[in-house]
Amino acid sequence: MGIHQSLLRGEVRVRGLSKSYSLNRNALSVLRDLDLDVNGGEILAIVGPSGCGKTTLLRILAGLETPDRGKVLIDGRPVAGVGRERAVIFQEPRLLPWLTVLDNVAFGLEVRGIPAAEGRERARHYLRLVGLARFEAAWPRQLSGGMAQRVGIARALTVRPGILLLDEPFGALDAMTKMTMQEELARIWREERVTMILVTHDLEEAIFLADRVLVLSKDSTDPARLIDVDLARPRDRSEPGFVAMRRRLMAEFGLH
Amino acid sequence: MTLQHLDTPPIPLSRDSAPGGSLLRRGAAVARHGLSRYGLLAGFLVLWQVASTMGWVSPAVLPPLDKIAAALWNGIASGALVDDIAISLQRSGIAFAGAVVLGIPLGLLMGQIPAVERALDPILQLFRQTSALALYPVFILLLGLGETSKVFVIFWATLFPVLLATIGGVKEVDGKLIEMARTYGASRLAVFRRVILPASVPSIFVGLRLSATTALLLLIAAEMIGANKGLGFQVMNAQYNFQIPLMFAAIFLLAALGLAANFVLVSLQNRLCRWAAPAR
Numbered sequence: 333m334g335i336h337q338s339l340l341r342g343e344v345r346v347r348g349l350s351k352s353y354s355l356n357r358n359a360l361s362v363l364r365d366l367d368l369d370v371n372g373g374e375i376l377a378i379v380g381p382s383g384c385g386k387t388t389l390l391r392i393l394a395g396l397e398t399p400d401r402g403k404v405l406i407d408g409r410p411v412a413g414v415g416r417e418r419a420v421i422f423q424e425p426r427l428l429p430w431l432t433v434l435d436n437v438a439f440g441l442e443v444r445g446i447p448a449a450e451g452r453e454r455a456r457h458y459l460r461l462v463g464l465a466r467f468e469a470a471w472p473r474q475l476s477g478g479m480a481q482r483v484g485i486a487r488a489l490t491v492r493p494g495i496l497l498l499d500e501p502f503g504a505l506d507a508m509t510k511m512t513m514q515e516e517l518a519r520i521w522r523e524e525r526v527t528m529i530l531v532t533h534d535l536e537e538a539i540f541l542a543d544r545v546l547v548l549s550k551d552s553t554d555p556a557r558l559i560d561v562d563l564a565r566p567r568d569r570s571e572p573g574f575v576a577m578r579r580r581l582m583a584e585f586g587l588h
Numbered sequence: 589m590t591l592q593h594l595d596t597p598p599i600p601l602s603r604d605s606a607p608g609g610s611l612l613r614r615g616a617a618v619a620r621h622g623l624s625r626y627g628l629l630a631g632f633l634v635l636w637q638v639a640s641t642m643g644w645v646s647p648a649v650l651p652p653l654d655k656i657a658a659a660l661w662n663g664i665a666s667g668a669l670v671d672d673i674a675i676s677l678q679r680s681g682i683a684f685a686g687a688v689v690l691g692i693p694l695g696l697l698m699g700q701i702p703a704v705e706r707a708l709d710p711i712l713q714l715f716r717q718t719s720a721l722a723l724y725p726v727f728i729l730l731l732g733l734g735e736t737s738k739v740f741v742i743f744w745a746t747l748f749p750v751l752l753a754t755i756g757g758v759k760e761v762d763g764k765l766i767e768m769a770r771t772y773g774a775s776r777l778a779v780f781r782r783v784i785l786p787a788s789v790p791s792i793f794v795g796l797r798l799s800a801t802t803a804l805l806l807l808i809a810a811e812m813i814g815a816n817k818g819l820g821f822q823v824m825n826a827q828y829n830f831q832i833p834l835m836f837a838a839i840f841l842l843a844a845l846g847l848a849a850n851f852v853l854v855s856l857q858n859r860l861c862r863w864a865a866p867a868r
Contacts, residue, residue, distance in 0.1 A: 429864065443769065
């Protein structure tokens with residue numbers, strides 16, 4: 333039963349999903365009849381030009397927005413609103429400035445009614461995992477951007493989600509920190525084996541992390557394309573297979 | 589490789605005193621800081637004293653500081669000024685407490701629920717823009733010449749800064765933080781307690797400090813118009829009787845009261861908001 337359960341954890345099915353916004357009284361369709369299957373424990377990257385609906389898709393998966401039509405099933409159950417099996421990592425760390433680093437990491441458990449002592453114990457574990465154990469008593473304003481983002485990642489992991497939704501999580505970081513963070517995320521994924529759905533505009537990031545890449549196009553009538561990334565892990569950015577994959581993905585965007 | 593080597597926190601986590609720093613050097617640093625901060629104030633007081641004793645200005649209008657200090661000491665030792673301080677503190681204290689007790693909860697409610705704010709805003713704007721001093725005669729007619737009308741006129745003017753600052757604080761809470769809390773399944777009450785309330789505390793304190801200043805301002809006005817006790821009355825009364833040192837003594841006491849109120853509020857804010865950069 334336990335094994336069976338963990339095999340099921342984090343499976344996402346999207347069926348006939350559509351969403352449009354009204355812009356100056358014109359309906360602007362960003363997602364049209366999208367079908368998508370995400371296996372439990374895989375990393376799926378969503379890429380596409382800005383305005384293609386990748387963030388909208390992620391926000392629907394998170395339960396922060398409702399689709400016009402279609403449905404999302406998680407482990408067979410339809411999604412209605414936010415849920416405990418999902419956690420979101422945003423582009424900004426979104427830490428609460430009045431809580432210490434440790435209490436920020438324990439925040440998700442606290443609002444779910446876990447006793448404070450137990451919450452802090454679990455928070456310490458994930459703070460160690462992101463390499464910030466020494467900073468548990470610090471205030472968020474004392475952290476650099478990369479450190480704050482790692483606190484945000486620890487906070488999301490602490491609630492032990494089956495699915496981690498990441499909305500351009502490293503978009504605001506400098507190139508050096510970004511590469512280190514991508515390696516950290518790959519390591520965390522190896523240890524935790526959660527399903528990750530990652531929105532990014534960085535093709536290299538998508539290839540470095542993902543098992544499959546979903547390419548959305550600006551025109552929502554164009555069907556979305558799925559590309560398998562068959563590269564051994566841990567991945568090397570300068571290896572020929574990696575470079576070839578990057579070239580192929582860039583060709584999808586007409587960037588040669 | 590871990591990231592600890594890459595980024596260092598922009599602000600040091602602990603401020604240890606410099607090792608081996610001599611007491612003398614630290615003393616000099618304190619003196620330099622004190623001079624840069626209070627030098628101009630000290631110069632002003634010295635100029636006052638010299639100008640008055642040398643007769644550059646009329647000592648009858650600007651008595652030397654030692655005369656004022658003597659009048660202050662006499663007033664306090666005889667107990668006359670102590671009574672005035674007590675009654676003034678009582679009037680402004682009750683009014684300020686009333687404004688806080690009504691203003692903060694009402695502000696939180698108005699900031700949270702747009703329908704309440706929409707309904708209350710026009711009448712509050714009308715009340716706020718009508719000068720409290722213009723309404724003082726109305727309050728006297730309604731409430732009599734006693735303590736009630738004085739406390740009420742101070743309360744009236746003191747309410748608005750804290751109320752408006754609280755509404756503003758609640759409305760300016762970062763929606764992204766609220767959304768973050770929601771994704772973890774926080775209830776409306778949990779979002780209010782853990783996100784909106786702590787985020788509003790700094791603006792509420794801005795309002796409290798403005799309200800404290802307003803309370804003292806209105807206190808003096810109310811006491812000058814219709815009182816026979818209190819520091820505001822004492823300023824007017826001493827001037828009528830040409831007891832200029834006593835008048836200045838009462839003015840200095842009022843200034844001290846304002847500084848003390850601000851100091852208490854800033855200390856309280858820094859205690860409650862250790863997470864933010866200290867307020868001054």
